[in-house]
Amino acid sequence: MIEHVLDLGNQLKKELETSKNFEVQSYKDLLIVGMGGSGVSGDVLQLVLNKTTQINVEVRKTYGIPKVTAQRKPKCLFISYSGNTEETVEAVNDAIKYNLDWSVISSGGSLLELAKEHSRPFVKVPEGLQPRAAFGLMTRAVMHYVSPDSGLDYLEKCNQAGTYLNEIVANQAENELFSQALQISKEINSKTSVIYGGTPLTYLVAQRWKTQINENAKSKAFVGYMPEIHHNEILSWEANKEDSKKNYQLLFLRSSDENSQIGKRFELTKEIIGDKIDISEIKNISSENIISNLFHLTLLGDLVSVYMADNLQIDPYDITAIEKLKKLLKG
Structure with missing residues (x-):
């Protein structure tokens, strides 16, 4: 993969x-x-x-x-x-x-x-x-x-975005994106990922991260949209704090395009629940090209999911459960 x-x-x-x-x-x-x-x-x-x-x-x-x-x-x-x-x-x-x-x-x-x-x-x-x-x-x-x-x-x-990505790939040794992806994959390990975005773009990419972690690493992942999660989900970390710390990894996909209050909410979230769950914060590039912004985070998330699969000794190509479901639906 x-x-x-x-x-x-x-x-x-x-x-x-x-x-x-x-x-x-x-x-x-x-x-x-x-x-x-x-x-x-x-x-x-x-x-x-x-x-x-x-x-x-x-x-x-x-x-x-x-x-x-x-x-x-x-x-x-x-x-x-x-x-x-x-x-x-x-x-x-x-x-x-x-x-x-x-x-x-x-x-x-x-x-x-x-x-x-x-x-x-x-x-x-x-x-x-x-x-x-x-x-x-x-x-x-x-x-x-x-x-x-x-x-x-x-x-x-x-x-233009394709050229940008190819330059990153051609300079893997010098680009921190690959080491960042490896580090995030180790932080998640076998935990359940919970991924928050605070703009339409970062929330879209959060969903891509979720499905890539689901399919490539065969691991559970969920998404949330800031500020909506402050009206409900932020309370979910109160019960069974030990389980949260042990079994979940929270990931913030950040952008310079965030509303100032969204940025403040991310920072306050770290203050309020930072002792209850481990948090990884990922900052996106700031380009005038929306496709470059989108695919910078996409490349990072795709790498995370493939590194997770490798860490967990999982075959990223295996979609047996999906194929079985399709056959059962036809039957």
Whole structure:
């Protein structure tokens, strides 16, 4: 898995195949449907559009399209790396039934077949990876669908971010990110990770860290959003303090873009519960390129999860439980 993590920069820079005469027209309402490692790229598109446009964006991570949603006549983007994710395929069929405007991102499978059959726009990504290992490719793919109203070239931002990541990878010995990731992996060890973000970007990355720790290290992880956790979860560390200290690791993903009160809340959290749980604090870079900011923390978290797998002698590629569940659902 480490080779895929180190390839994130190249993935962000890779030119992708698109349908003939591919073009994205302006839109005001976008419904994105995708699951797991594919669905998170939809979260990235939502992050970008929320930052640069007034477009209404909904990311749906379940079966189908509700009738009330279809009545809005949103533009639809269906994302599935394999092209066979059953929740997403059902949603495509609903889009066809409701006569909605829709597009696809996939490496093949039913989604790509349906797009070609109905002459719908698509972006095709290279096949042969597990979805979570294709995050750079899927992020570049969704940037093809940024509305022209944003006024920014996000494919070029992907190129720039890819160059930035490749420079980090090429200078591993001199870049502290790798030693930082190894240290964090040792701090977590076999504990349950609880990851807090305080901006839309760091909360998105917190969710990526969670799923990478789940899948690569086969370990439990949960996320929280500052300041919401101050209205409930902060009290959870009061009971069974010994268990908290022994079995949990709290991780703060910090950003210079935080609201000043968010920054204050992080500091106060350390004061209030610092004696009850061990805390790792991770500060992001501050770049004008949102994709670079996103993937700096992503690279760090991906490395943490792979190092954890190595520390715990876990095979990061093993997804037996997921495959068994899929077979049982079909049975």
